[in-house]
Amino acid sequence: MKNYKYTAMDAQGKSKSGTIEAKSENDANALLKEKGLFPTSINKANKKDDIKDDVAKEKPSIKQIVADIFDRPPEKIKIKLFGLITILTVEKY
16 A cells, blocks of 8 residues: 545535545545545655654644543543643542
8 A cells, every 4th residue: 555645625615635545546536535525636645744644643632641641531631721830630530
């Protein structure tokens, strides 16, 4: 499978762009149409594009990091910011 960089329009006419993994350019076109997108351009992605997308996908929220540290679900974490002071509340199960 290869990564393809695309630009497409959604049903509301908004422009979308990103990368998609597919066997071929035609396969990428079909996958985008299945997602309700109308491709305007599809090109083979280079390694730099792949790395940029991987970093964006893997960035967790602060709340998720704290939840992982304290082994609690994210909805049990409350974070309040007061200037330089941060108050962190972790509820019990």
